[in-house]
Amino acid sequence: MKPNTHYANLKDSYLFFNIAQKTKAYLEAHPDQRLLRMGIGDVSLPLSDVVIQALHEAVEDQGKKDTFHGYMPECGDPALRTAIAAYYKKRGVILEDDEVFVSSGASDELGDILDLFDRENTALVIEPAYPAYVDASLIAGRKVIHLPAGKENGFLPEPSDDLAGDIIYLCSPNNPTGAVYSHGQLKAWVDYANRHDSVILFDAAYEAFIGDENLPHSIFEIEGAKKCAIEICSLSKTAGFTGTRMGYTVVPKDLVREGMSLNAMWVRNRTTKTNGVSYIIQKGGAAIFTDRGQDQIRENIKVYKNNAKMLMEALDRLGIWYCGGKNSPYIWMECPNRMDSWSFFDYLLKEIQVVGTPGEGFGACGEGYFRFSTFGSPEDTREAAKRLVDLLG
Numbered sequence: 001m002k003p004n005t006h007y008a009n010l011k012d013s014y015l016f017f018n019i020a021q022k023t024k025a026y027l028e029a030h031p032d033q034r035l036l037r038m039g040i041g042d043v044s045l046p047l048s049d050v051v052i053q054a055l056h057e058a059v060e061d062q063g064k065k066d067t068f069h070g071y072m073p074e075c076g077d078p079a080l081r082t083a084i085a086a087y088y089k090k091r092g093v094i095l096e097d098d099e100v101f102v103s104s105g106a107s108d109e110l111g112d113i114l115d116l117f118d119r120e121n122t123a124l125v126i127e128p129a130y131p132a133y134v135d136a137s138l139i140a141g142r143k144v145i146h147l148p149a150g151k152e153n154g155f156l157p158e159p160s161d162d163l164a165g166d167i168i169y170l171c172s173p174n175n176p177t178g179a180v181y182s183h184g185q186l187k188a189w190v191d192y193a194n195r196h197d198s199v200i201l202f203d204a205a206y207e208a209f210i211g212d213e214n215l216p217h218s219i220f221e222i223e224g225a226k227k228c229a230i231e232i233c234s235l236s237k238t239a240g241f242t243g244t245r246m247g248y249t250v251v252p253k254d255l256v257r258e259g260m261s262l263n264a265m266w267v268r269n270r271t272t273k274t275n276g277v278s279y280i281i282q283k284g285g286a287a288i289f290t291d292r293g294q295d296q297i298r299e300n301i302k303v304y305k306n307n308a309k310m311l312m313e314a315l316d317r318l319g320i321w322y323c324g325g326k327n328s329p330y331i332w333m334e335c336p337n338r339m340d341s342w343s344f345f346d347y348l349l350k351e352i353q354v355v356g357t358p359g360e361g362f363g364a365c366g367e368g369y370f371r372f373s374t375f376g377s378p379e380d381t382r383e384a385a386k387r388l389v390d391l392l393g
């Protein structure tokens with residue numbers, strides 16, 4: 001038996017391991033200090049009341065003969081698929097219910113969706129990037145083309161016809177840079193994909209953080225996208241589902257390659273490889289798409305946005321270049337005095353006990369940059385912002 005030797009092409013991921021090692025060593029040497037953790041990508045607020053209530057009710061349902069549910073439909077509870085399609089309609093995106101697939105989260109989908117494509121296809125990844133794009137592509141034996149982004153294009157590079165990407169990963173709002181594509185910029189990618197017969201995998205895990213009315217939440221707000229894009233969404237950050245697990249994926253029926261419908265293929269894939277998301281979790285997820293649910297998740301998002309505001313005000317006062325924060329839970333700042341990102345990490349840890357994420361961990365072009373997450377507590381974020389200004393001002 002030969003194993004999947006493509007695993008040997010993966011680079012070891014030292015990022016969060018190194019951060020954990022460094023913070024552990026610091027705390028051992030300074031047991032009286034408390035760290036302000038601005039690096040985490042996990043949420044800190046609990047689930048909303050509507051979700052908790054729905055989860056409790058669903059648990060009760062499972063204990064009674066009349067309301068018990070066994071296997072759920074593999075592609076999702078029809079009522080939930082309808083509710084998600086209605087969520088899109090509010091933004092003018094018309095989807096058929098069976099173009100929406102309920103999932104266990106975006107990470108699962110980012111890996112599994114590659115089953116739709118031939119192994120010979122290349123994957124184009126804009127870096128700095130969420131590490132799963134490169135790793136899932138490598139595991140599947142694909143060639144990865146790295147497209148570096150930088151300050152000069154606001155970390156939002158546009159396509160050029162000399163790029164040869166069959167599968168194109170776009171993430172907006174972006175993790176780690178927090179940058180968000182405009183309609184015009186996304187249209188350029190959609191046109192490129194349609195010209196080159198590519199398929200865009202659009203990661204919209206952070207769409208709910210967009211506050212600016214003029215920015216697109218979904219790639220399907222762009223004309224022509226249904227012929228070239230799949231959208232992968234998550235309730236993890238939108239609604240605090242990181243530990244509860246639910247998301248959804250949109251595969252349009254217009255997405256056809258060599259006469260094959262990718263929607264039909266995805267139905268076949270899901271019915272083969274999954275037995276659906278649990279009844280209880282789907283009930284909890286459905287509560288988010290009610291009016292009360294939307295109001296309640298907005299309250300949590302407001303807390304994170306306020307955290308972002310505190311950090312952005314600090315960076316503005318310091319005159320430090322950054323992007324993100326406004327329509328995203330991440331702030332991507334340039335390290336001061338041309339410091340490299342790990343030196344800046346060490347400096348903040350030692351001097352002000354603030355922990356962030358070195359940009360280099362998201363790809364070579366992240367060197368010299370640093371990511372702050374806004375998912376921490378308001379108290380810690382306020383204190384971290386104050387200490388940043390005192391240290392760097």
Ligand code: PLP
Pocket residue numbers: 041104105106107108130171174175203205233234235236242246247
């Ligand atoms: N996509 C991006 C850009 C993310 O940052 C994350 C999680 O941090 C995910 C996908 C994974 O989300 P999920 O929790 O739904 O698997």
